[in-house]
């Protein structure tokens with residue numbers, strides 16, 4: 001069995017709307033691979049720190065913090081609460097619908113530059 005993928009809570013939302021846009025080519029290629037694996041396998045484990053997307057992101061500092069850490073901490077806490085995700089818990093990526101994710105994005109990702117992608121009709 002494949003090991004579950006480590007994901008920050010708000011990335012369980014972001015990935016549902018991923019359409020190939022991101023911070024660098026490496027980030028985008030990695031995100032497609034993560035999404036493919038999640039669609040096939042489904043399982044992810046929640047982490048409060050850098051995850052499998054951050055690992056290929058140019059915004060992750062050497063100190064393990066995101067360039068927008070304050071905002072990211074807020075998104076993660078809010079997404080974890082609204083989706084009922086606990087740090088270290090393993091969940092099925094496909095257990096909540098895209099419709100539910102679309103409902104949550106405007107409540108959580110209020111100042112995210114990519115939110116237009118996740119909320120478009």
Ligand code: SF4
Nearest residue numbers: 053054057059060066
């Ligand atoms: S480092 Fe920051 S911007 Fe990059 S994927 Fe992680 S949370 Fe998102």
